[in-house]
Amino acid sequence: RQPIPSLRSLWRRWLEAGDRGAGRSTASRTKMARPCRSTAALAAFVASVLAAHAVAWDYKDNGRTWASANLGLCAGGGPQGKFSKQSPIDLPAETPTTNARSLYLKYPPLNTALHIYNTGRTLAFTLPEVYKGGFGFAASEDDLTTYTAPVYRAWQVSFHSPSEHTLAGRRMPLEMQVVHKRVNGDGALAVLSVFFEDAGTFPSPFLATLIGAKGGEGLPRGDWDEVAVNFAAADASSGGQAGMQALFRGSAFFGYEGSLTVPPCETGVRHFIRSTPQAASSEQLRQFAELLQSLSPPHGNYRTMPLGTAAGSDLVLIGSVDVLGGVVAAAAAQFAGAGGSTAEAMQAAASNPDFSKLLPGDSKALVRAKEQYQQALQELRAATHDKSIAEKKVRSFESMYNLTIGLEPKIKVKGQVQSARAEVLSADRRILAANQALNVAAQKLVTVYGQERSSHQNQGPQHPDGVAEIKPTGEPAFEPGSNGKAVVREPAHTFGIPPTEPPRGDLQYEGAEVVLPTGMAANPFVDGPAAQARVAIGARSGQGESGGLSAHGSMKLSPNLRQYDGPTGAVPVPARWPELAEKRLRHRSAASSPTPLAPQ
Numbered sequence: 111r112q113p114i115p116s117l118r119s120l121w122r123r124w125l126e127a128g129d130r131g132a133g134r135s136t137a138s139r140t141k142m143a144r145p146c147r148s149t150a151a152l153a154a155f156v157a158s159v160l161a162a163h164a165v166a167w168d169y170k171d172n173g174r175t176w177a178s179a180n181l182g183l184c185a186g187g188g189p190q191g192k193f194s195k196q197s198p199i200d201l202p203a204e205t206p207t208t209n210a211r212s213l214y215l216k217y218p219p220l221n222t223a224l225h226i227y228n229t230g231r232t233l234a235f236t237l238p239e240v241y242k243g244g245f246g247f248a249a250s251e252d253d254l255t256t257y258t259a260p261v262y263r264a265w266q267v268s269f270h271s272p273s274e275h276t277l278a279g280r281r282m283p284l285e286m287q288v289v290h291k292r293v294n295g296d297g298a299l300a301v302l303s304v305f306f307e308d309a310g311t312f313p314s315p316f317l318a319t320l321i322g323a324k325g326g327e328g329l330p331r332g333d334w335d336e337v338a339v340n341f342a343a344a345d346a347s348s349g350g351q352a353g354m355q356a357l358f359r360g361s362a363f364f365g366y367e368g369s370l371t372v373p374p375c376e377t378g379v380r381h382f383i384r385s386t387p388q389a390a391s392s393e394q395l396r397q398f399a400e401l402l403q404s405l406s407p408p409h410g411n412y413r414t415m416p417l418g419t420a421a422g423s424d425l426v427l428i429g430s431v432d433v434l435g436g437v438v439a440a441a442a443a444q445f446a447g448a449g450g451s452t453a454e455a456m457q458a459a460a461s462n463p464d465f466s467k468l469l470p471g472d473s474k475a476l477v478r479a480k481e482q483y484q485q486a487l488q489e490l491r492a493a494t495h496d497k498s499i500a501e502k503k504v505r506s507f508e509s510m511y512n513l514t515i516g517l518e519p520k521i522k523v524k525g526q527v528q529s530a531r532a533e534v535l536s537a538d539r540r541i542l543a544a545n546q547a548l549n550v551a552a553q554k555l556v557t558v559y560g561q562e563r564s565s566h567q568n569q570g571p572q573h574p575d576g577v578a579e580i581k582p583t584g585e586p587a588f589e590p591g592s593n594g595k596a597v598v599r600e601p602a603h604t605f606g607i608p609p610t611e612p613p614r615g616d617l618q619y620e621g622a623e624v625v626l627p628t629g630m631a632a633n634p635f636v637d638g639p640a641a642q643a644r645v646a647i648g649a650r651s652g653q654g655e656s657g658g659l660s661a662h663g664s665m666k667l668s669p670n671l672r673q674y675d676g677p678t679g680a681v682p683v684p685a686r687w688p689e690l691a692e693k694r695l696r697h698r699s700a701a702s703s704p705t706p707l708a709p710q
Contacts, residue, residue, distance in 0.1 A: 167179065167181050167373050168231070168406065169231065169406035169409070169410065169411045169412070169413075170406075170407070170408075172409055172410075172412055172413060172414040173371075173413035173414055173416070174414060176373060176375070176413075177416075181373040181374065181375070182373045182374020182375050182376070182617060183369070183374055183375045183376060183377060183617070184196070184373055184374070184375035184416075186375075186416065186418070186419065186420075193369075193375075193377045194377075194418070194419065194420040195367055195368050195369060195377050195419065195420045195421040196368065196369045196375060196377070196416040196419040196420075196421055197274070197275075197368030197369045197370070197371050197379070197381060197413075197416075197419075197421055198274040198275040198276070198368070198371055198412075198413060198415060199275065199366065199368065199415060199419065199421050199422040199425070200275070200276045200277075200278070200279060200415065200422075201275055201276065201277050201278065201364045201383060201385070201425070202278060202425075203278040205364065205425055205426065205427045206425070206426050206427065207362075207426065207427045207428075208365075208426045208427070208428055209429070210249060211247055211248055211249050211428065212247075212248070212249075212428060212429045212430060212431050213245050213246070213247055213363055213365075213382060213428055213429070213430040213431070214245060214246040214247075214248065214251055214254060214430075214431045214433050214635070215245050215355065215358050215359055215430055215431065215432055215433060215434075216243060216244065216245065216246075216355075216433040216434060216634050216635060217243040217244070217264065217353060217354040217355040217358065217434075218241070218242070218243055218353075218355070218434070219341070219342065219353050219355075220241065220341035220342065220353055220354070221341075221342045222238055222240065222241065222342070223338050223339065223340050223341075223342075224237070224238070224338070224339045224341065225336040225337065225338055225339070226320055226329070226330060226336065226337060226339050227330055227334060227335065227336035227666060228329075228330040228331060228332060228333060228334060228335050228336070228405070229333070229334070229666075229675060230333040230334070230405060230677075231372075231405055231406055231411055232268045232269055232270065232402065232405070232406075232411050233268065233269045233320075233329060233330070233398075233401070233402065234266065234267060234268040234269070234666070234675070235266075235267050235339070236265065236266050236267075236665065236666050236667045237264055237265055237266070237267070239627065241264075242263065242632070242633075242634045243263070243264045243354065243634055244261060244262050244263040244264045244290055244293075244634040245261070245262055245290070245300075245302060245358075245382075246259060246260060246261045246262070246635060247260045247262075247300075247365075247380075247382075247428075248260055251431070251433065251635075254633075254635040255633065255635055255636055257294060257629075257630065258294060258295065259293075259294065259633065259635070260292070261292065261293050261294070261633050261634065261635060262290035262291060262292050262293070262300045262380075263290055263291060263292075263293050263626075263627075263632055263633075263634055264288050264289075264290050264302075264354075265289055265290065265291060265626065265667055265671055266288070266289045266667045266668075266669060266671060267286065267287070267288050267289075268286075268287050268289075268669060269284060269285070269286050269287075269398060269402065270284070270285045270286075270287065270371075270402070270410070270411050270412050271283065271284045271285075271395075271398050271399045271402040271403060271410050271411065271412075272284070272285075272399070272409075272410050272412055273285035273305055273412065274287075274371050274412040274413055275303065275305075275364075275381075275383055276415075277305060277387070281412070282305040282306065282307060282387060283306060283307065283308055283390075283395045283398075283399060284305070284306040284390065284395055284398050284399070285303055285304070285305055285306070285412075286303065286304050286306070286357075287301050287302075287303045287371075287669075288301065288302045288303070288354070289301050289669050289671060290302060291626055291671050293627075293628050293629065293630075293632040293633050294628060294629060294633075297626075297628065298378055298379070298380065299370070299376070299378070299379045299380070299670070299671065300379065300380040300381070300382065301370075301379060301380070301381050301382070302358065302363075302382045302383075302384075303381065303382070303383040303384065304357050304358060304383075304384040304387070304388055305383070305384065305387035305388065306387060306388050306389070306390040306394075306395060307387040307388070307389060307390065308390070308391075308392050308395055309389035309390060309391060309392075310391065310392060311391055311392070312389050312390075312391055312545060313390065313391040313393075313394055313542070314388060314389060314390040314391070314394060315356070315542060315543075315546060316353070316354070316356070316357055316388075317390050317394045317398070318394065319339060319340075319341055320339060321394060321397055328397065329397065329398070329401055331401060333677070334676070334677055341353060355432065355434055355435070356546065356550070357384075357388060358384060358430070358432075359430065359432035359435060359550065360386070360430075360432070360550045360553045360554055361384045361385055361386040361430060361553060362385045362386075362427050362428060362429055362430060362557075363382045363383060363384055363385060363427070363428045363429075363430055364381075364382065364383040364385055364425060364426075364427060364428075365380065365381065365382050365383075365425070365426050365427075365428045366380075366381055366421060366422050366423075366424055366425040366426070367379070367380055367381070367421065367424055368380075368381050368419075368421035368422075369421070370669055370670060371412075371413045372413070372669050374617055374670065376617070376670055382428070385427060386553060389549060433635070460552075462559075464559075465480055465483060465555060465559070466484070473558075475558050476555075476558050476559060479551070479554050479555040479558045479559070480555060482551045482554065482555070483548070483551040483552060483554075483555045485551075486544060486547040486548040486550075486551040487548060487551075489540070489544045489547065489548075490541065490544035490545060490547075490548055493537055493540035493541045493544050494537075494541060496533070496537045496540070497534060497537030497538065497540075497541060500530055500531075500533035500534040500536075500537055501534055503530040503533065504527065504530040504531055504534060507523060507526045507527040507530050508527055510523050510526075511523045511524060511527055623672055623673070624665075624667060624671070624672055624673060624674065626671060
């Protein structure tokens with residue numbers, strides 16, 4: 111916790127501030143020459159200092175006391191239940207589906223180096239402004255290039271171990287959250303999340319890139335340490351499977367309106383969580399869990415489900431479209447919850463004899479899915495065979511090297527050994543890429559097959575907005591010892607356009623505000639220069655200082671995308687007295703201070 115200043119300290123700082131405003135030195139101040147300043151201005155000054163020394167927060171009780179600590183809007187409540195939609199929630203196995211809108215995913219390769227950093231609570235990285243990636247939530251792709259398009263651009267990524275959302279009552283080993291901001295309109299926030307599950311020795315190319323940063327030294331372990339990550343090289347060596355597009359595509363998504371899961375717990379945030387977890391090796395998950403739980407003992411850096419939260423009443427399952435690769439994932443109800451894991455999809459695809467042949471009644475979509483699955487399977491077999499041959503060559507040349515006499519012949523055979531070892535490494539990369547491609551193909555095949563077989567069972571009565579009227583079978587199960595209060599979810603038939611709660615609430619944001627690019631130039635679905643509008647610092651308050659999120663820069667965004675993140679970052683506090691806030695704003699304007707008081 112940051113210490114709250116004493117009254118004597120406040121008074122001394124108050125006098126020093128007055129001296130600077132009057133152009134006097136502190137040494138020349140006398141009792142008769144002290145500044146004459148109003149009581150209202152004094153109250154505003156005290157409020158600003160207290161806000162700057164906001165109470166620090168941690169995960170010791172996983173957020174259960176954030177409300178009593180007055181951390182932003184984490185307490186929920188408010189007039190007429192404002193700010194009561196607090197995240198995270200449980201994602202039950204039976205969830206209503208919607209066909210009215212889909213998620214259109216567009217995350218180009220990360221062709222610039224990034225820095226993953228340790229915040230003391232989590233691991234995170236901020237995307238540079240030259241990277242234009244994000245998603246649209248619309249009825250068709252044509253709707254994503256208009257001036258009012260519901261498009262969100264990605265800016266900040268963080269990790270939580272174990273997961274914050276639970277999947278049918280299960281807390282997953284790892285959850286990655288990508289915070290986006292709408293490129294137009296109200297600039298609302300959205301979070302796209304993906305779970306990782308234990309797949310034994312099968313690694314995640316994305317996590318492997320992070321763990322292998324800085325020449326294999328691994329993840330940054332000290333507070334505010336950072337290491338460079340080269341996604342460009344990793345994506346090339348893994349056949350395009352190390353980027354974010356490969357993480358998100360090929361699955362339906364849960365969608366609901368909630369809040370940020372870290373203070374200040376701002377509401378009006380749209381959450382989209384991939385319903386099918388991604389595979390990761392046991393060792394990868396161990397490294398993330400070991401580090402994140404050491405940063406946030408004793409249980410890890412997750413917020414438990416807030417008591418009495420109203421979030422989740424509009425929970426639906428939404429289909430997705432991979433704009434770059436053409437992979438379509440329908441919002442099939444049978445893939446929600448525990449029934450749709452990566453391992454189960456792979457097992458189902460391998461055990462179904464119908465998937466190895468084309469049948470007369472197969473639709474075009476099913477035929478294409480079967481072909482892609484078989485192509486991926488053949489590539490995996492070929493890569494495995496080539497690795498076996500390369501390993502035999504290595505053993506043969508190593509034996510030949512041991513029997514060879516003479517320096518020159520040994521050098522020649524040594525070159526053959528190294529060449530054979532390079533073939534093994536190349537085959538390993540092909541196997542990794544083929545495994546990932548087979549994973550995606552299996553998920554798509556099982557999705558299309560299951561949808562066509564049971565479409566007559568899964569289609570309930572449809573409402574005008576396309577949400578099926580499916581009632582939950584009961585309250586979701588929570589992990590043993592959880593104090594989470596289950597919320598009975600009735601299908602809401604609408605989902606968060608526009609949000610039913612204000613996106614920020616009455617919060618005082620201390621320090622210069624970060625203003626992210628907006629408009630058509632910031633839209634990932636509009637072709638053109640990547641950053642016609644640059645990140646600015648305090649532009650709304652007239653500062654106009656040039657910012658910029660460069661690949662090698664030091665700017666780190668907090669999850670609310672409005673403040674810097676760093677050792678001195680403070681949690682915004684509620685503005686309880688609007689009249690005081692107004693006086694404080696007038697005082698700062700008179701003093702020509704560029705620091706904004708609160709969001710517009």
